[in-house]
Amino acid sequence: MRCQRLAPAAVAVAGSVAVVIGIHQGLVHVAPGYEGSIVSGWGGPLGHEERLLARVSVVGLVGTVATARWRRLAVVPVAAGGIVLFYALRAVLAYARDPGLYTEVSTYAGEPVRFVLGAEPFLLVAGGVLLVAAGVLGWRAHANGTTDGDPSPTRSSAT
Numbered sequence: 001m002r003c004q005r006l007a008p009a010a011v012a013v014a015g016s017v018a019v020v021i022g023i024h025q026g027l028v029h030v031a032p033g034y035e036g037s038i039v040s041g042w043g044g045p046l047g048h049e050e051r052l053l054a055r056v057s058v059v060g061l062v063g064t065v066a067t068a069r070w071r072r073l074a075v076v077p078v079a080a081g082g083i084v085l086f087y088a089l090r091a092v093l094a095y096a097r098d099p100g101l102y103t104e105v106s107t108y109a110g111e112p113v114r115f116v117l118g119a120e121p122f123l124l125v126a127g128g129v130l131l132v133a134a135g136v137l138g139w140r141a142h143a144n145g146t147t148d149g150d151p152s153p154t155r156s157s158a159t
Helices: 002-023 048-067 071-097 120-143
Strands: 028-030 104-106 112-117
Touching: 002 048, 002 071, 002 120, 048 071, 048 120, 071 112, 071 120
Parallel strands: none
Antiparallel strands: 028 112, 104 112
16 A cells, blocks of 8 residues: 555656756767767756756656645646656757768768767656656556545535
């Protein structure tokens, strides 16, 4: 019984950790076998989008914990997971269009390189899915009656 109450929080913690680890990884890398490097902001401080994703995942985690008391707050981790999934999809599509993933492109020196996805989009997708799952588990925990909250008052038919 207790495990069912802790499961949404554990799933949300795993999702938030995946997002926080993911934002510190690279989105695009030069494929093995090719010489080259990608210079971006990932080597330094995080950008505003990465910081925003970390905060959104923490909001999803807090929403999942609050779901143990208030069922309607299950929309918070679902929305947070949706935001993380949208960001990952948008970022991958932006790089897939220009210059193209998994296709050879020439550098300024004329050497061919191939860009491949790094670990960031995969970890963000995993974190987003886990946050959505935490919201669903939190919602279903109330449907199964496994919460600590007081039972809802019943109305008497006598007037």
